[in-house]
Amino acid sequence: MSEAFARPEIRKPKNNVFKKTKVLTDNVLHYCPGCGHGVVHRLVAEVIDEMGIQEKTIGIAPVGCAVMAYNYFDIDMQEAAHGRAPALATAIKRMLPEKFVFTYQGDGDLAAIGTAETIHAVNRGEKIVIIFINNGIYGMTGGQMAPTTLKGMPTSTSPYGRDIQTMGNPLKITELVAQLPGAYYVTRQSVHTPVNARKAKNAIKKAFENQAKGCGVSFIEVVSNCNSGWKLSPVKANEWMEQNMFPFYPLGDIKVDGELVK
């Protein structure tokens, strides 16, 4: 098959400005088309690569769509029971303090079943990085309501939309953990545009640098899409996210170097 509009003459290593990082394996990701999980995996892997810490990093995979994250990161990985990633990260970091340790968790994992582990690990100021993917829904199990589901948002368990009277308020767990003394860096990012993805990558890098300095928890929320659970096309899901998720979950830093900035 001939390729249209190709410039094979410029495809030389010295002209290469983007290629897959070696910290990602060659495995094809199992995520739905357009799912933000893939972008966040890549950004974390690129940061690990650029910091030269591939041999020194241990990741904790959650239960949720990212349950098989260990198939994609070419680093040491450990699978945690649902919601227990921060507890496992605590144990690993305390036993192997010279390692870089991060968790990768969805909102059902981190803000529902794992709320206690999240809050106490942050409150203890464990020297770990927490990457929190907030898509406002349980993606893996079929789009059930999550603590983070927006008011009025339809899910398979709130088909007429989340009713606050009976189903409670959406939980801003990121603002909540920012109040805790053990939180050193807390920020909310997204990865759906090139500008946002580059900012998110900088935030992830800052988080790993904080760990190198021995500071407390760096907590990075990424407001992301779940086009399957939201029942929208990938591009429409990103538009819906901008219009509906960002007003309630505003992007930006919440706590920097141990000081609240918002």
Place this chain on the structure above:
Amino acid sequence: MAKIVGDVVINVERCKGCGVCVTGCPKDVLTLGKEVNGKGYNFVVKQNDECIGCANCAMICPDVVLTVYRTKIEE
């Protein structure tokens, strides 16, 4: 005069046809094609030669489909 040119190599079999990269390209280089790959996804193709190698597309592709090159050429 020197001009910046770029090129994107598309790993067709990895592409899931989500179209997210299409929205990120400032030069309208990318579009979803009519052909499908082995998994049945209508993968992304190039529709012009205006690529500037900014890597915006690769930055937001969830499936690491794209490899990007950029250089300066004399015209």
